[in-house]
Amino acid sequence: MKVAKFGGSSMATAAQLQKVASIIKDDPSRKIIVVSAPGKRFADDVKTTDLLIQLGESYINGEHYEEIYGKVLSRFREIIEELLLNTALLEDIENTLKDVLSKDISSIAKLDALKSIGEDSSAKILSAYLQAIGFEASYVNPKDAGIIVSNNPGNAQILDSSFTKIYALREKVGILVIPGFFGYTEDGELMTFSRGGSDITGSIVAAGVEATLYENFTDVDSVYAVNPTIVSNPKEIKTLTYKEMRELSYAGFSVFHDEALIPAFKKQIPVCIKNTNKPHLPGTNIVAEKKPEEKCVVGIASDTGFSSLYVSKYLMNREIGFGRKLLNILEDEGISFEHAPSGIDDLSVIIRDSKLSKAKEKNITKRIYEELHPDTVILHRDLAMIMVVGEGLMNTIGVAQKATTAIANANVNIEMINQGSSEVSMMFGIQAADLNRAVESLYHVFFD
The missing domain is CATH 3.40.1160.10 (Acetylglutamate kinase-like)
Structure with missing residues (x-):
């Protein structure tokens, strides 16, 4: 049937x-x-x-x-x-x-x-x-x-x-x-x-x-x-x-x-x-499963309409509960997040623009300064996300190098990389205006 x-x-x-x-x-x-x-x-x-x-x-x-x-x-x-x-x-x-x-x-x-x-x-x-x-x-x-x-x-x-x-x-x-x-x-x-x-x-x-x-x-x-x-x-x-x-x-x-x-x-x-x-x-x-001999990278997906909320604070990694408190502020405003790549003293939260009005942006920034006392809070708008997708990415040598080289060859700056949180994709954040050039370059590297 x-x-x-x-x-x-x-x-x-x-x-x-x-x-x-x-x-x-x-x-x-x-x-x-x-x-x-x-x-x-x-x-x-x-x-x-x-x-x-x-x-x-x-x-x-x-x-x-x-x-x-x-x-x-x-x-x-x-x-x-x-x-x-x-x-x-x-x-x-x-x-x-x-x-x-x-x-x-x-x-x-x-x-x-x-x-x-x-x-x-x-x-x-x-x-x-x-x-x-x-x-x-x-x-x-x-x-x-x-x-x-x-x-x-x-x-x-x-x-x-x-x-x-x-x-x-x-x-x-x-x-x-x-x-x-x-x-x-x-x-x-x-x-x-x-x-x-x-x-x-x-x-x-x-x-x-x-x-x-x-x-x-x-x-x-x-x-x-x-x-x-x-x-x-x-x-x-x-x-x-x-x-x-x-x-x-x-x-x-x-x-x-x-x-x-x-x-x-x-x-x-x-x-x-x-x-x-x-x-x-x-x-x-x-x-459910691909044959082992099938190609690793199957597609390149992209979408616009993202913002990155960047928060920096010296010794953030030693402050227990910092990430939870930041996400609680977003939750209180009714905002879901897409990705949250982090460093030792830095944390970025990727949010869809449709979720983040100017009024909410102002309120969130004010609360982060008052409650978390960071050194810097910056909101970057007009971002695009590109995903290189394929099972086996984590175990294939050279995929990340090929991807970053392709984006660089298109004269596009990478604002954010998120690799490791998914077994089947790696994500790149760039300026929305550069999206088509980056995607074309990635396609030619992986598929031509």
């Missing part, structure tokens, strides 16, 4: 849904299908989920929402009519929209419920289309599928008790179509995963039914060794380990949500990333 997940680009139009149906038809072992909300139909289009968020915010703020409401319905109407499906399907979607908007629930709950309508409607449309062309197929609501989650709006986590319930899906007859992105609490309240959470649903379901393979269909042929917007025609990665994919997805690779593979990883379910538009291509396989 395979679980196949289709992303937003695969669900964007009637023509794409017909491709999805063809892919399902080609392999009878594709028994469980997880779907995203309709994505962009063209480059400047708006994703359905974004429209639903706009609709919710306008309604909650007492603004005119009718135009956005019409755009949402128009997206689904276009797909339903082109697939020649019963118009009762559109009426069902409209009734769901009206019901959520009129419900006397909190703003957070209303937004979660509205966001889920994209995936929910996709699943209903695809199951109806599969039935129309002769398949035995059915829509399965996440509650009925057994996807039970924690009570964290917008950031729900799957509960361990879910997996035995999900396993029961194996007994159901025909093709099952499940909407991604949301589940239900034990009290029956709808909760969404974090953005991009349809990948999480697919991984959860694959783990729950103990699938032989979890296929993730998207709009790229495979995972590339580097961002193709930085390096043209980069090499494709044929095989990745779970750890490598986790590192790559965290550091800017957009193929997968960075939490998506955890359920599949825990159950050792193999994953394959494929292109809905070219399903005959092999794609990228994600496995």
Whole structure:
């Protein structure tokens, strides 16, 4: 039994849904299908989920929402009519929209419920289309599928008790179509995963039914060794380990949500990333372990939008609890940190810019001086992080030398190096303006 997940680009139009149906038809072992909300139909289009968020915010703020409401319905109407499906399907979607908007629930709950309508409607449309062309197929609501989650709006986590319930899906007859992105609490309240959470649903379901393979269909042929917007025609990665994919997805690779593979990883379910538009291509396989002879460095990931909080104090290493006190100040401000490289008298904390407003920066700096009495506190903004990723980095001689030489050859200064905290990656912090030059140089050293 395979679980196949289709992303937003695969669900964007009637023509794409017909491709999805063809892919399902080609392999009878594709028994469980997880779907995203309709994505962009063209480059400047708006994703359905974004429209639903706009609709919710306008309604909650007492603004005119009718135009956005019409755009949402128009997206689904276009797909339903082109697939020649019963118009009762559109009426069902409209009734769901009206019901959520009129419900006397909190703003957070209303937004979660509205966001889920994209995936929910996709699943209903695809199951109806599969039935129309002769398949035995059915829509399965996440509650009925057994996807039970924690009570964290917008950031729900799957509960361990879910997996035995999900396993029961194996007994159901025909093709099952499940909407991604949301589940239900034990009290029956709808909760969404974090953005991009349809990948999480697919991984959860694959783990729950103990699938032989979890296929993730998207709009790229495979995972590339580097961002193709930085390096043209980069090499494709044929095989990745779970750890490598986790590192790559965290550091800017957009193929997968960075939490998506955890359920599949825990159950050792193999994953394959494929292109809905070219399903005959092999794609990228994600496995538990690589063969020893396979290349050490598999990819170079990068992302911007970081700041470094640098704190220096003479004899810091002898002051018990200094690091804990510093991190407590960040915790009090509701700020999570990404990395914390340190020296004898120095400690840097890497933070995403989105977490650190100017007001918080001022308050944190003031508290550090008052409570920790450092010699220096400096905040460096506009940083980028580059990760060289591959299993076996720690045991391969010369990788760090090649990487630092490549960055130096690009005339880029390294602000921070973090090696040793991960077995599968080494990280370099540089100025965001230098990112493309550094990544291009690294790519040519490791892959050309």
